[in-house]
Amino acid sequence: MTIKDLKAGQSAVITAVGGDGALRQHFLDMGVIPGTEVTVEKFAPMGDPMEIRVHDYELTLRLADAEHISVTTSKDVEALTHTVKKVTESHHPGLGESGKYHEKSTENPLPEGTVLTFALVGNQNCGKTTLFNQLTGSNQHVGNFPGVTVDRKDASIKGHPDTLVTDLPGIYSMSPYTVEEVVSRDFVLTEKPKAIINIIDATNIERNMYLTMQLLEMNIPMVIALNMMDEMTGNGGSVDINTMEALLGVPVVPISAAKNKGINELIDHAVHVAYYQEKPLRQDFCDESDHGGAVHRCLHAISHLIEDHAAAAGLPVRFAASKLVEGDHLIEEKLNLDPNEKDMLEHIKIQLESEVGLDCSSAIADMRYDFILKVCASAVKKPAESKERIRSRKIDKFLTGKYTAIPAFVVIMMTVFWLTFNVVGKFLQDLLAQGIDRLSVITENALISANANEVVRSLVIDGIFNGVGSVLSFLPVIVITFFLLTLLEASGYIARVAFFMDKLLRKIGLSGRSIVPLLIGFGCTVPAVMSTRTLPSERDRKMTVLLTPFMSCSAKLPIYSFLIATFFPGKGALVMGAVYFLGIAVGVLVALFMKGTFFKGEAVPFVMELPNYRLPSPKNVIRLLGEKAKDFIRKAFTVILVSTVVIWFLQSFDLHFNFAAKSGADSILQHVSSFLVPVFRPLGLGDARICTALISGFIAKESVVSTIEILFAGSFAEFFPSIASAVAMLVFCLLYTPCVAAVNSVKRELGWKTALGMVVWQCSIAWVLAYAAKLIFTTVL
């Protein structure tokens, strides 16, 4: 029997974890190990994936992966549960405190002026970035969605200029299976921070301490920040900090990063252990009596075997020994063992497996969780089911319910778009556009009255005000989109959307997490591309980035409206609906094509923690909006400014550099465009003016319409001999390259080559489909 066979609400005990490679190790790291009790919470509305409860937290996994986890519901099997001990007065070990742990005579401080470097390490979604912001006063993005931190960030601690804290991506273990884990592990091993600040979610100590065990093995000064203590104690739980400190051999500081409590004490301890290089007192967690001491003997034997190699490779010996047992090839390569030693290693591992009855990876995971359970039994009074959890369960009944999840999602997303593009965003955009227009008129009048040259006036008004101004007017829409999506993400809803959309997206080779960028793409491709950063897999991220341009962005609406009003009067809704549908359909086909060619393989396993719903902190939301606005404005005044001046120049001067004025007739741009005329002739769009308009759409989609208006001077409808060419233009505009801002954001995420490739790819698809549309309509009509 496997987890997949359990019904919602049913509990069982894990008997074996099958499968292999990264996924299996990930399961073990997440606490899915033999002997653990697991409860099925629910299945997604489409029946896959499922949500299970293990070690007091919720985990999602696909049915295909759940098939590898065998369970038994036998009543004889006793689940591992805590013996809750009443917390009593205990002795304070005084670790990381002056005059208590070390004496003046034996202390060995670092030389004055040494920069104290810290690695901030913890599980995903345990409040690391919130703590980083509190420690450093930074403005980093905080979410309630696992994997918000996708790259490292550095800053010094407030009031301690000689320190540098690095916020590393959230990880569950130091196994080398995910990008984040490799980054974090390499940082700790190669850059050797002076100390580690390990942040633990106090409401989920068991799972969080699994990483702590591995960090302690690295033999680097460390302090534990027990975060969300307010939530834990608020629900009746408590931690005997002194006992925990004594058992782990490192300072433990209870904090609440969100409420800025305990931060100063944490800083004092962190600076102290780093300055005096106080290493963990304990790295040996194996119990001599556990499984007849099999794991203990195995680890110690390997430690002795590799001691010289570990020292030569600069690796902590205990860490290296554990990793060798787990079959970590990267560590094995670094150790450069002799063939004889490799043989001995294999023999020791085989002996371990035969004595314990588990494979090596499971035996190590089992040993770690055994120790964690002992620590928790001695030092932790588990809280009752938290208010947040009860509230989340109630909300989830509706938002992830079998029949309500999809309708609720549709309503929520429609509300987001309605507020963004119809109400608040549109209102603010119009307001800003009016302001820019007014400023433009005032400036033009001022230039006229100052007798400014016609060329200079054109540069300022037609070039800078029109170009930068039209892009700047999108600022409110961008900010509002991010505001609403941040609310959804920070509340924990986006994680649920990923959960119930996974099955659908897997059919086109993506995982549930890709749904958000694709939805944002209907608003604007720029934030859509930026939001792919939360995707954990490089393959999924690239694929999602390349698919977002197929979701027709809002800036293309003026083009559709213009063409519909000109050629399809009275059929607006039908044509508009068809255009959007075509974009999605082509996107799906392209995704299927990508899945079978450039991006072969499956989307990453959907093993994700579902966080409780939380009210987002207004400070964090405002902080994020400020960042986004700043980023957008910076872009408008750099890349957009330069490109608008270049386009203005090409549009305003002829080949002899004579000013060609507003009409753009005989301009350099029109000469350049005329080279494209043969390319567009088969589509029925073989006119330099149309080519110019399409090129100007590369700067901003809205300018396609304004360029057509200027160049055709009211004769646009007469130009088209048939509706088929108009349809071809509609299809081409829907699918051809996104604007320069979007291409720039793709360049930021995936590099120039991919961005350029995407432009060519989009234009080619647009051309082929526009040609097909023309042929079909010519035949039909």
Add this chain to the structure above:
Amino acid sequence: MSAIDYIILAAVAIAVVLAVIYLIKNRKSGQECSGDCANCKRNCGK
């Protein structure tokens, strides 16, 4: 061309040059993060 024309042209030229310098500088210092830490050796600090 009057003095005001030269002033405006100079201002626009300076703005464009500064924007180009900013873009080039950011590219060289690696501020434009690819988001892919495993493949990217730059420490962009973002």
